[in-house]
Amino acid sequence: MSVAQETPVSAIKAPSLPPRRNGRWSGYAHLLMARMLELKREPEVVFWVFVFPLLLALGLGIAFRNKPGDAISVAIVDGSNAANAQSMLALSPHHEQFRPQIVSAEEARKGFRLGKYDLVIQPSAGQGFEYRYDPARPESVLAKTEVNDALQAAAGRKDILSTTSIASSEPGSRYIDFLIPGLLGMNLMNSGMWGIGFALVDMRQRKLLKRFVGTPMRRGDFLLALASSRLILMIVEVGLLLAFGVLFFHMRVMGSVGTIALIAGLGSLTFGGVGLLTASRAQKIESVSGLINLVMMPMWIFSGVFFSYERFPAIIHPLIKALPLTALNDALRTSILEGTPLLHQWSRLLIMLLWGGISFLLALKWFRWT
Amino acid sequence: MPAAIECRDLRKTYDGKVEAVRGLNLQIQAGECFGLLGPNGAGKTTTIEILEGLLQPTSGHVSIFGHTWQENEREMREWLGISLQETRLSDKLTVRETIELFASFYREPRSSDEVLGQLQLTEKADSWVGKLSGGQRQRLAVATALVCNPKILFLDEPTTGLDPQSRRQLWEIIRVFQRDGGTVLLTTHYMDEAERLCDRLAIVDHGQIIAEGSPADLIDRLGGHHVVEFAVNQDLNGAATALWRSLPSVESVREENGLVELNVREPHLTIPALLDSIAKQGSALEHLSTRQASLEDVFVRLTGRHLRDD
Numbered sequence A: 001m002s003v004a005q006e007t008p009v010s011a012i013k014a015p016s017l018p019p020r021r022n023g024r025w026s027g028y029a030h031l032l033m034a035r036m037l038e039l040k041r042e043p044e045v046v047f048w049v050f051v052f053p054l055l056l057a058l059g060l061g062i063a064f065r066n067k068p069g070d071a072i073s074v075a076i077v078d079g080s081n082a083a084n085a086q087s088m089l090a091l092s093p094h095h096e097q098f099r100p101q102i103v104s105a106e107e108a109r110k111g112f113r114l115g116k117y118d119l120v121i122q123p124s125a126g127q128g129f130e131y132r133y134d135p136a137r138p139e140s141v142l143a144k145t146e147v148n149d150a151l152q153a154a155a156g157r158k159d160i161l162s163t164t165s166i167a168s169s170e171p172g173s174r175y176i177d178f179l180i181p182g183l184l185g186m187n188l189m190n191s192g193m194w195g196i197g198f199a200l201v202d203m204r205q206r207k208l209l210k211r212f213v214g215t216p217m218r219r220g221d222f223l224l225a226l227a228s229s230r231l232i233l234m235i236v237e238v239g240l241l242l243a244f245g246v247l248f249f250h251m252r253v254m255g256s257v258g259t260i261a262l263i264a265g266l267g268s269l270t271f272g273g274v275g276l277l278t279a280s281r282a283q284k285i286e287s288v289s290g291l292i293n294l295v296m297m298p299m300w301i302f303s304g305v306f307f308s309y310e311r312f313p314a315i316i317h318p319l320i321k322a323l324p325l326t327a328l329n330d331a332l333r334t335s336i337l338e339g340t341p342l343l344h345q346w347s348r349l350l351i352m353l354l355w356g357g358i359s360f361l362l363a364l365k366w367f368r369w370t
Numbered sequence B: 001m002p003a004a005i006e007c008r009d010l011r012k013t014y015d016g017k018v019e020a021v022r023g024l025n026l027q028i029q030a031g032e033c034f035g036l037l038g039p040n041g042a043g044k045t046t047t048i049e050i051l052e053g054l055l056q057p058t059s060g061h062v063s064i065f066g067h068t069w070q071e072n073e074r075e076m077r078e079w080l081g082i083s084l085q086e087t088r089l090s091d092k093l094t095v096r097e098t099i100e101l102f103a104s105f106y107r108e109p110r111s112s113d114e115v116l117g118q119l120q121l122t123e124k125a126d127s128w129v130g131k132l133s134g135g136q137r138q139r140l141a142v143a144t145a146l147v148c149n150p151k152i153l154f155l156d157e158p159t160t161g162l163d164p165q166s167r168r169q170l171w172e173i174i175r176v177f178q179r180d181g182g183t184v185l186l187t188t189h190y191m192d193e194a195e196r197l198c199d200r201l202a203i204v205d206h207g208q209i210i211a212e213g214s215p216a217d218l219i220d221r222l223g224g225h226h227v228v229e230f231a232v233n234q235d236l237n238g239a240a241t242a243l244w245r246s247l248p249s250v251e252s253v254r255e256e257n258g259l260v261e262l263n264v265r266e267p268h269l270t271i272p273a274l275l276d277s278i279a280k281q282g283s284a285l286e287h288l289s290t291r292q293a294s295l296e297d298v299f300v301r302l303t304g305r306h307l308r309d310d
Ligand SMILES: Nc1ncnc2c1ncn2[C@@H]1O[C@H](COP(=O)(O)OP(=O)(O)OP(=O)(O)O)[C@@H](O)[C@H]1O
Pocket: B014, B015, B018, B019, B020, B038, B039, B040, B041, B042, B043, B044, B045, B046, B047, B085, B189
């Protein structure tokens, strides 16, 4: 068969346009743009990076919110004196802090066991009452004292000393205030490790890295574009979560935006570096997934995301503080909640810098493009 | 002028045990379309990736227009358009974005629209890569190679998995590239592709070149341009082979599953004699056909195996 018989293609080249010239940063700009477009078009990424932390903050913030005015929920066991107890509580000048409920003995016991009630009042023979409380639960101990004071006052006890108290539940010391910086840190770790580590191995497995290396692409530009995309995403992540805390939970941000951005930026790059290291050799996304989880697991537990690492024995505190996520969380917390200047945090910044820097150098040494 | 692609005594041993390439020499001139033809696992991909500077050879020397990868990698990358055997481009980028991305790495790329048009991807320019058919992806892979305005095009099995029409379209694109002065190195295990497209080709088996030349040359070396295939109703033992060989104008004989293949220079001399001798033996013909010899015959002749098992 001759050429002429074959399907004619647009064989005659269109009059060639003059070749265009690309500048030094053209590759970098296109790589960054491609990365951002891909992220934007990946609904899972949008969910895990942006929506999930917000949901987590919302859920935990509501579950552990300080009850309005620290209302004390009290179960009064139904009986001859129950209504009496209730009206005595209502006489108290602080009656709004009590939430009394008259229920059966059975229900009271069950509710108390589940933490629904802080205290159970059992009218006893005569005019007296019997309290059932849990000395191990601070709110239960408090409830006993407060209820007792109210009942005694209603029964005619006079306080000799005149005292006044001012309620002070400042934003800044609540669980949500502790939680949001921790979530920020965790999110920066997650997206740094997955966004760099996973993405690279995925490209290696798809032979896309090899294909890129077959072009004059500058390898440094490629890594730089990945890091830049992380930083852009970081700004959105941090901004969203902080704005959410401020709007929904009236969180107060004490530190300056610049300081927080700097710490968060350093954090993302640190975990980008660690992510690069975990991805330096792995050929399959399955193996890198395991590796990433293995690296992150101890930090989820120890680095004070959901609860303070002060709960662990003091002897391992130095180890915990040497973890990059601990440094990031602590730095974010003190900056956001206390407004501590950057200079006072140099040891934490140094820890992050060392983790990120050493990982990056090792990764460059071991990294396989093919 | 130095050869476009040259390699001497190329060897590659994976993990110290798999000898994928075992002493390969090639010299491809500028403007040539050269094919590496061989069965699965022959070492084609390994060879082409070493030439592309993507894989380190265990030993041997490679040069592209007289330059070596160790000395001048960055500059050499500007000259090469590459399509790997298996690359999965990003699903979530559009065709145009993908081409623009590859174009951005080169100093003086071609216009993306022109390349899109040439590969008939204009219609799909704004579709996501993930939504393309296999053939369209293959064309996109070639487009990413062509957009850099290369001097040499490396194509590793560019037409595998394409329908006949798409294959022809791709051949045409390769021809146009060559006509404009480009050099092409491609691998394939399609005979007809190699015969149509390549000025010269090397048949590779077990990491070595077992024959090299133009398609016509290689077929000539068989000794006959025609193949006569026949089967008889009796199982004739080995003695028959000598008989067939002695028929006029027969160059070689092969037998497979009761089917005899003769390489013949002039069928009009062979066939009457063949019929005569079958009749003399008292057997009857069950099948007889003649055809043009192909590269497949060359391969079978050289290795005793078929190139493709299907
Ligand atoms: N990364 C690797 N590690 C180990 N062995 C490999 C590797 N890549 C290829 N091989 C082996 O080297 C030999 C040649 O492989 P190669 O991919 O070069 O063959 P090919 O001619 O391209 O085959 P195909 O037609 O199937 O693409 C095969 O035996 C293969 O198993």
